[in-house]
Amino acid sequence: MDASRMLEIAHRHVQAEAEGNLEATLATLVAEPEYTFYPAARRFRGMACARRFYSQFFAQVQPCIENYALLGEWAGGPGVIQEVTLWLREPVGGRREHRILAILTFDADGMTGERLYASDALLRFFAGPLWDELEEL
Numbered sequence: 001m002d003a004s005r006m007l008e009i010a011h012r013h014v015q016a017e018a019e020g021n022l023e024a025t026l027a028t029l030v031a032e033p034e035y036t037f038y039p040a041a042r043r044f045r046g047m048a049c050a051r052r053f054y055s056q057f058f059a060q061v062q063p064c065i066e067n068y069a070l071l072g073e074w075a076g077g078p079g080v081i082q083e084v085t086l087w088l089r090e091p092v093g094g095r096r097e098h099r100i101l102a103i104l105t106f107d108a109d110g111m112t113g114e115r116l117y118a119s120d121a122l123l124r125f126f127a128g129p130l131w132d133e134l135e136e137l
Helices: 001-018 022-029 046-063 120-133
Strands: 027-036 042-045 067-077 079-089 095-107 111-116
Touching: 001 022, 001 079, 001 095, 001 111, 022 027, 022 046, 022 067, 027 046, 027 120, 042 120, 046 067, 046 079, 095 120
Parallel strands: 027 111
Antiparallel strands: 027 042, 067 079, 079 095, 095 111
């Protein structure tokens, strides 16, 4: 898949996430996506897990997102790399800044998943109850 097509799909995916649109987000993925979390070295595979992950994300995480900024984006080889700053409202007040490096992976059929690099605390928050079921690498 060429870089312009990967960017088109990546942008649709990010837009669907920002809108909290579960079905549109999942529609950007291949039938059996894989999400890997680093440095925690954990992953999940499959559309059922992706649905659970994004359902949790939209219900619990998205309401806490105050803002985000795309700092850089690169496309080539097998994916799109996005460097993002995310500001989350803290439950006890205030806000916290998080840095994320997301590698959106692709094959000829579409977006195969993501490799997310962020703090363990942020990744645990993203995954919610699914965290304890993630496969260790």
